[in-house]
Amino acid sequence: MHSILPLLGATSLAGASVLQQALINPTNQVLFGSYDSKPLVSSEALEAQITEKNLRKRAEDLFSIAQEGVEEYNHPTRLTLCHTGHLATINYIYATIAELDDYYEISNQTFDAVVGNVFEYRLVLGDRQPDSVLAMSLTPPTPDKEAVFGPLVLVANDGCNESDFPATIKGAIALIKRGVCGFGDKSALAGKAGAIAAVVYNNENGSVSGTLGTPSKYHVASFGISNEDAQPLIKKLEAGDVIPSSAYMDAIVQKTGTTNIMAQTKGGDQENCVMLGGHSDSVAEGPGINDDGTGSLTLLEVATHLADYKVNNCVRFAWWAGEEEGLLGSDYYVSQLSKEENLKIRLFMDYDMMASPNYAYQVYNATDAANPVGSEELRNLYTNYYEAHGQNWTYIPFDGRSDYDAFIKNGIPGGGIATGAEGVKSENEVAMFGGKAGEWYDHCYHQLCDDLDNLAYDAWVMNTKLVAHSVATYAVSFKGFPKRTDVKMNDVSEPSIYHGPKLIM
Structure with a gap:
C-alpha cells in the first residue's frame, strides 16, 4: 500500500451532502462505533442495506461531477485527461471513504498515463x-x-x-x-x-x-x-x-499524471485480502454514468455499509484511473506489487457496467483450466447467487476487456459480472431477461447519452447486492478456496486481442 496523500484539487466535491449522511443499518440504528463492538459481516445483513434510493443519489452526485468537465470539453465527461471531471470523481471517492470513522486505510497511487x-x-x-x-x-x-x-x-x-x-x-x-x-x-x-x-x-x-x-x-x-x-x-x-x-x-x-484510489479495511487478516475494483474514468464522449459510474458507485456503496461490521479477512477496494485508455491504472498497480504483496491478494473481482438499460446478467466465464485456480469458484459463486434469486444468467468471454486482466496474468484468481456494452441482444436473451432483441445492451455505450436516463435500476440493485454477497462471503472465510503459493502458478500468459475496451490487434 502507498502512503496516504489527501487529494486537494481545486475542483469542488459534488454531492457533498452524501458525505454528511449517517450510516443506517436495516433496523435504523446508527452503527458507527468501536471496531470490536461491531457484528461480523454477513451476506444477509450487508445486502439488506443496499437500496435503490441510495444508488440513485450516488448517480445524481456523479452526474453533477461530470458536469465539471463541460468547461474543458463542452459536455459532461470524466475522462482521465479531463482535469476537472476526473479529479472531482476521485476527490468524491476519497472524501466519501474518509468519512467512514477511520475504518479504512486509504491510499493514493499516482502514475503517469499516456x-x-x-x-x-x-x-x-x-x-x-x-x-x-x-x-x-x-x-x-x-x-x-x-x-x-x-x-x-x-x-x-x-x-x-x-x-x-x-x-x-x-x-x-x-x-x-x-x-x-x-x-x-x-x-x-x-x-x-x-x-x-x-x-x-x-x-x-x-x-x-x-x-x-x-x-x-x-x-x-x-x-x-x-x-x-x-x-x-x-x-x-x-x-x-x-x-x-x-x-x-x-x-x-x-502524458498526464493521474491517480488510483485504494481503501483497505484496518481489521481482518492483512495477509489474506479480498480485492475488488472498478474504474473511475469515463470516455471523452460522455459522463459515463453506467460505464463505469455504476461499478464505481457500487463499490462505494458496499464499502460504506461494510464499515458497520467486523471482517475476518481484509477487504481492499480499488478505483482505477485510465481504464478507458487501456487498463492503465490496474496494469500499473499490479506491476508495482512485490511477490509478497501479490500473494496477499487471494482473489480479484471486477465490476464494470452494472446497469445497462437492455441488460443481461453476464458472468465472466473464468475457468480454472485457463485462469489462475480459484477463478472458477468465484464464477460459480455468481451463478449460484443468480439462480438462488430466481434470475437467469449467461457467460461472457474472459478476454481482457476490463481491469481483471493484469491480475490473472500475474497469477491472481479473478472474475466478475457485467450487464453488457455494445453487444447485440439475442431473441433467446430476451426470453431470459426481457428487453429488446437486435439492440445493444447499452445503446449509449461510450456516448454522450450515458447519463442518468441510461440506467436499469432493477439490475443495478440486484448486482450491487451480489457484490455485497461476494465481499461478505470471502471477508468471513476463504475455507475451501485454493491457497496461493506462487505468483506464477496458473498465470495467464497468452496474449489476447483486447487490452481494455478496444481491440489491440
Whole structure:
C-alpha cells in the first residue's frame, strides 16, 4: 500500500451532502462505533442495506461531477485527461471513504498515463468516405492537423514486417489487413516506410475500432474500416487502378499524471485480502454514468455499509484511473506489487457496467483450466447467487476487456459480472431477461447519452447486492478456496486481442 496523500484539487466535491449522511443499518440504528463492538459481516445483513434510493443519489452526485468537465470539453465527461471531471470523481471517492470513522486505510497511487482524444477525423478513399470508418484510439494527428493527400497503396500479407510495405508506400496511405500483430505495430511500420496515414481493414465482418497502444515516434494517423468497405478497393488496386485518397485527423496523445484510489479495511487478516475494483474514468464522449459510474458507485456503496461490521479477512477496494485508455491504472498497480504483496491478494473481482438499460446478467466465464485456480469458484459463486434469486444468467468471454486482466496474468484468481456494452441482444436473451432483441445492451455505450436516463435500476440493485454477497462471503472465510503459493502458478500468459475496451490487434 502507498502512503496516504489527501487529494486537494481545486475542483469542488459534488454531492457533498452524501458525505454528511449517517450510516443506517436495516433496523435504523446508527452503527458507527468501536471496531470490536461491531457484528461480523454477513451476506444477509450487508445486502439488506443496499437500496435503490441510495444508488440513485450516488448517480445524481456523479452526474453533477461530470458536469465539471463541460468547461474543458463542452459536455459532461470524466475522462482521465479531463482535469476537472476526473479529479472531482476521485476527490468524491476519497472524501466519501474518509468519512467512514477511520475504518479504512486509504491510499493514493499516482502514475503517469499516456492518454489521448480524437476530436475530428475524415477519410476519403477514391470518391467516397467509407461508412464504417473509425479513428483508432491513441492515434496521432495528421501533420499540422491538416488533411494529407496521396494514393491508396495495398500492403502485402498482414503488414507485420518491413518487407510487407512496398517502395510505393512513401507519401501514400497504407491499406493493411487486420491480424497477427497489433494495430500499433502496423501503424509504426507504415510510418517508418514513409506512409502519411494507415487504414486497417477488418479480416471478418463489421467495423474495426482499436487502439495503437504505447505511442511510437513512427505512428501515423490511423483508421479502421470494415472488410465490406475494403474489398471493392482491394479489387481495384489489384487490377492496377490508382485510388487518390485523403486523410484528416485532429487528435492529441499526451502524458498526464493521474491517480488510483485504494481503501483497505484496518481489521481482518492483512495477509489474506479480498480485492475488488472498478474504474473511475469515463470516455471523452460522455459522463459515463453506467460505464463505469455504476461499478464505481457500487463499490462505494458496499464499502460504506461494510464499515458497520467486523471482517475476518481484509477487504481492499480499488478505483482505477485510465481504464478507458487501456487498463492503465490496474496494469500499473499490479506491476508495482512485490511477490509478497501479490500473494496477499487471494482473489480479484471486477465490476464494470452494472446497469445497462437492455441488460443481461453476464458472468465472466473464468475457468480454472485457463485462469489462475480459484477463478472458477468465484464464477460459480455468481451463478449460484443468480439462480438462488430466481434470475437467469449467461457467460461472457474472459478476454481482457476490463481491469481483471493484469491480475490473472500475474497469477491472481479473478472474475466478475457485467450487464453488457455494445453487444447485440439475442431473441433467446430476451426470453431470459426481457428487453429488446437486435439492440445493444447499452445503446449509449461510450456516448454522450450515458447519463442518468441510461440506467436499469432493477439490475443495478440486484448486482450491487451480489457484490455485497461476494465481499461478505470471502471477508468471513476463504475455507475451501485454493491457497496461493506462487505468483506464477496458473498465470495467464497468452496474449489476447483486447487490452481494455478496444481491440489491440
